[in-house]
Amino acid sequence: MEYIRVRNRGPLEGRVTISGAKNAALPILAASLLGTEEIVLEQVPPLKDVEVMVDVLRALDVKVEYLDAETIRIDASQVNKTVTPGELMNRMRASFVVMGPLLTRLGRTFTQMPGGCNIGKRPVDLHLKGFKALGAEIDEEPDAVGAKAPDGGLVGGKVYLDFPSVGATQNIMMAATMARGESIIENAAKEPEITDLANFLNKMGAKVRGAGTSTITVQGVKKLHGARHVIIPDRIEASTFIVAAAMTGGTVEVQNVLSAHIRPILAKIQEVGVRIEENDDDTILVQSTGRLKATKIRTLPYPGFPTDVQAQFMALMCIAKGQSHVEETVFENRFMHVDELNKMGALIVTDGNEAVIRGVEHLVGAKVNATDLRAGAALVLAGLVADGETQVHNVFHLDRGYYRFEEKLKGLGADVERFVE
Known part of the structure; x- marks a missing residue:
């Protein structure tokens, strides 16, 4: 020790x-699951939590290469796995935000409940509420949860968050990027990390508006491409x-x-x-x-x-x-x-x-x-x-x-x- x-x-x-913001880098790494072309992220802090998220991506068949200590090249074009490793999910709560990208891109996702610092209850019910609003079917188990999109993929919807949860806002926003039609997140979190994620998604071809305010609107697109982005x-x-x-x-x-x-x-x-x-x-x-x-x-x-x-x-x-x-x-x-x-x-x-x-x-x-x-x-x-x-x-x-x-x-x-x- x-x-x-x-x-x-x-x-x-x-x-x-x-250094670059850990709390911005983690959801942006998860969002790279949506890209079908090369992604390059700069100013990524080389932290333990970032290592865990990179391991999660690699376990899902994402190619991740460090160009230098704080620059990462990502190729998620061949992603086809929908089950995230339980051991990795138990090490960090932020790993739960891979659910939204996997659900909207592959139509289903399954994961164990996430871990992290023991600073109090941080339930995932708001994440699941958002997925349901987009038409997903939720399967909850005592220590795991799965989500399945309807035939034809997720459908735009409206969700009001009882609390402006950062993780839920990120997860729902990413899930909505390829849902059919328009999605609206009300009482959304306003953190700068939310805005940074939205900027990255938009660079990949998403149509996200209102990030940084209490109402975020996402117009679904059929496909997201690559991007280059500097973490805040x-x-x-x-x-x-x-x-x-x-x-x-x-x-x-x-x-x-x-x-x-x-x-x-x-x-x-x-x-x-x-x-x-x-x-x-x-x-x-x-x-x-x-x-x-x-x-x-x-x-x-x-x-x-x-x-x-x-x-x-x-x-x-x-x-x-x-x-x-x-x-x-x-x-x-x-x-x-x-x-x-x-x-x-x-x-x-x-x-x-x-x-x-x-x-x-x-x-x-x-x-x-x-x-x-x-x-x-x-x-x-x-x-x-x-x-x-x-x-x-x-x-x-x-x-x-x-x-x-x-x-x-x-x-x-x-x-x-x-x-x-």
């Missing part, structure tokens, strides 16, 4: 370049480094970031007393001086404050002057990092989906466990400002969502090393 050792070395200083920057990675700079009192230039995608983060960072300067379309300068001030956050679907930055921001709140408050409205089990932060001297009390944080002057190093991907990042950030040495264990979670995390931190002057126990 590996762990990351972190020591306080003072303010972070320098420049960091943000990872807004969660960018937010993590912005928080790290703020916590350590540093000055960091964050490059390859789209500020429009992280407005709630920038607003809260400024609220706690950090200076933000947007130098051009893809660079943000973070300058932190003096002790941070307490604040309140409430996680919400995009464009609200992202649940994927809640843990990192809570780490910041631990050392902010005054009493901060967090309300988690997206996942019911996303406070598992609280006990670990308290081991480091934080003063956090939770009640249901709310947490109250009383800021302390100093955190102290401790041996802690990353309970999920973003919790792991939060604990590393806490270690950057703690007295003594912090050991973050179960760091395989981090490898699912951050490319060269320690290397990038070290480039900013952090004392961060990975060890094998």
